[in-house]
Amino acid sequence: MIVSTAAAQRRALIVLVLTLLLGASRFISEGFVSKARAAGAFAVGKCGAYGQAFDYPAEAAARAAALKQCKGDCTAVTMKRACAALSVDMANPCGAHGYAVAPKISGSLNAATKKCYEFGGKECVIRAWACDAKG
The missing domain is CATH 1.20.5 (Single alpha-helices involved in coiled-coils or other helix-helix interfaces)
Structure with missing residues:
Protein backbone atom coordinates (compact mmCIF):
# COMPACT_ATOMS: atom_id res chain seq x y z
CA MET A 1 0.00 0.00 0.00
CA ARG A 37 -0.97 22.44 48.41
CA ALA A 38 1.76 25.01 48.50
CA ALA A 39 1.84 26.39 52.04
CA GLY A 40 4.31 25.50 54.73
CA ALA A 41 5.64 26.82 58.01
CA PHE A 42 8.67 26.39 60.22
CA ALA A 43 8.52 27.12 63.96
CA VAL A 44 11.64 27.88 65.97
CA GLY A 45 12.01 27.94 69.75
CA LYS A 46 14.69 27.95 72.45
CA CYS A 47 17.25 25.19 72.94
CA GLY A 48 16.87 23.81 69.42
CA ALA A 49 13.10 23.32 69.61
CA TYR A 50 11.39 23.34 66.24
CA GLY A 51 8.29 22.27 64.36
CA GLN A 52 7.67 21.97 60.67
CA ALA A 53 4.71 21.64 58.35
CA PHE A 54 4.72 21.52 54.59
CA ASP A 55 2.37 21.04 51.64
CA TYR A 56 -0.67 22.35 53.52
CA PRO A 57 -3.61 23.93 51.66
CA ALA A 58 -3.34 27.23 53.59
CA GLU A 59 -0.68 29.18 55.50
CA ALA A 60 -2.76 29.36 58.70
CA ALA A 61 -3.09 25.58 58.88
CA ALA A 62 0.63 25.10 58.22
CA ARG A 63 1.55 27.67 60.88
CA ALA A 64 -0.71 26.01 63.47
CA ALA A 65 0.74 22.56 62.72
CA ALA A 66 4.34 23.78 62.99
CA LEU A 67 3.66 25.61 66.27
CA LYS A 68 1.96 22.51 67.69
CA GLN A 69 5.14 20.48 67.12
CA CYS A 70 7.44 23.11 68.63
CA LYS A 71 7.90 22.93 72.40
CA GLY A 72 7.93 26.17 74.40
CA ASP A 73 7.70 29.76 73.23
CA CYS A 74 8.14 29.48 69.46
CA THR A 75 8.14 31.81 66.49
CA ALA A 76 6.71 30.61 63.18
CA VAL A 77 7.68 31.71 59.70
CA THR A 78 5.81 30.66 56.58
CA MET A 79 7.35 29.23 53.46
CA LYS A 80 5.51 29.15 50.21
CA ARG A 81 7.25 27.09 47.54
CA ALA A 82 10.48 27.56 49.48
CA CYS A 83 12.74 25.94 52.07
CA ALA A 84 13.46 26.80 55.70
CA ALA A 85 16.35 25.77 57.92
CA LEU A 86 17.36 26.07 61.59
CA SER A 87 20.97 26.16 62.77
CA VAL A 88 21.97 25.90 66.44
CA ASP A 89 25.25 26.28 68.30
CA MET A 90 26.27 22.78 69.40
CA ALA A 91 28.62 24.29 72.01
CA ASN A 92 25.53 25.82 73.66
CA PRO A 93 22.23 24.56 72.14
CA CYS A 94 20.24 26.99 74.30
CA GLY A 95 22.35 29.90 73.06
CA ALA A 96 22.78 31.29 69.58
CA HIS A 97 20.71 30.01 66.71
CA GLY A 98 19.70 31.18 63.26
CA TYR A 99 16.92 30.36 60.83
CA ALA A 100 16.16 31.36 57.28
CA VAL A 101 13.67 30.89 54.45
CA ALA A 102 14.92 30.84 50.85
CA PRO A 103 13.70 29.63 47.45
CA LYS A 104 16.20 26.73 47.41
CA ILE A 105 17.44 24.42 50.17
CA SER A 106 21.08 25.44 49.71
CA GLY A 107 20.23 29.10 50.29
CA SER A 108 18.25 28.42 53.46
CA LEU A 109 20.96 26.13 54.91
CA ASN A 110 23.71 28.67 54.25
CA ALA A 111 21.72 31.65 55.55
CA ALA A 112 20.62 29.85 58.74
CA THR A 113 24.19 28.83 59.55
CA LYS A 114 25.48 32.34 58.83
CA LYS A 115 22.87 33.88 61.14
CA CYS A 116 23.78 31.47 63.93
CA TYR A 117 27.41 32.64 63.73
CA GLU A 118 26.30 36.29 63.53
CA PHE A 119 24.39 35.86 66.80
CA GLY A 120 27.49 34.53 68.55
CA GLY A 121 27.46 30.81 67.79
CA LYS A 122 30.80 28.98 67.97
CA GLU A 123 29.92 25.56 66.46
CA CYS A 124 26.79 26.13 64.37
CA VAL A 125 25.18 23.11 62.71
CA ILE A 126 21.89 22.54 60.93
CA ARG A 127 19.32 21.16 63.39
CA ALA A 128 16.37 20.87 60.99
CA TRP A 129 15.15 21.85 57.55
CA ALA A 130 12.04 21.50 55.42
CA CYS A 131 10.94 22.38 51.90
CA ASP A 132 7.42 23.12 50.76
CA ALA A 133 6.12 22.13 47.32
CA LYS A 134 8.83 22.93 44.78
CA GLY A 135 11.29 24.62 47.11
Missing part, protein backbone atom coordinates in the same frame (compact mmCIF):
# COMPACT_ATOMS: atom_id res chain seq x y z
CA ILE A 2 1.34 3.38 -0.97
CA VAL A 3 0.57 6.32 1.30
CA SER A 4 0.65 9.78 -0.19
CA THR A 5 2.95 12.40 1.24
CA ALA A 6 -0.03 14.59 2.17
CA ALA A 7 -1.67 11.76 4.14
CA ALA A 8 1.60 10.98 5.93
CA GLN A 9 2.03 14.65 6.84
CA ARG A 10 -1.54 14.80 8.21
CA ARG A 11 -0.93 11.72 10.36
CA ALA A 12 2.34 13.16 11.65
CA LEU A 13 0.59 16.44 12.45
CA ILE A 14 -2.20 14.62 14.30
CA VAL A 15 0.34 12.65 16.35
CA LEU A 16 2.22 15.86 17.16
CA VAL A 17 -0.96 17.69 18.23
CA LEU A 18 -2.06 14.78 20.44
CA THR A 19 1.37 14.59 22.05
CA LEU A 20 1.34 18.31 22.77
CA LEU A 21 -2.18 18.14 24.21
CA LEU A 22 -1.25 15.27 26.53
CA GLY A 23 1.85 17.09 27.69
CA ALA A 24 -0.05 20.32 28.27
CA SER A 25 -2.81 18.59 30.22
CA ARG A 26 -0.23 16.91 32.49
CA PHE A 27 1.58 20.22 33.05
CA ILE A 28 -1.68 21.99 33.89
CA SER A 29 -2.92 19.30 36.27
CA GLU A 30 0.43 19.14 38.11
CA GLY A 31 0.49 22.93 38.34
CA PHE A 32 -2.94 23.00 39.97
CA VAL A 33 -2.01 20.25 42.42
CA SER A 34 1.18 21.99 43.53
CA LYS A 35 -0.57 25.35 43.86
CA ALA A 36 -3.41 23.83 45.85
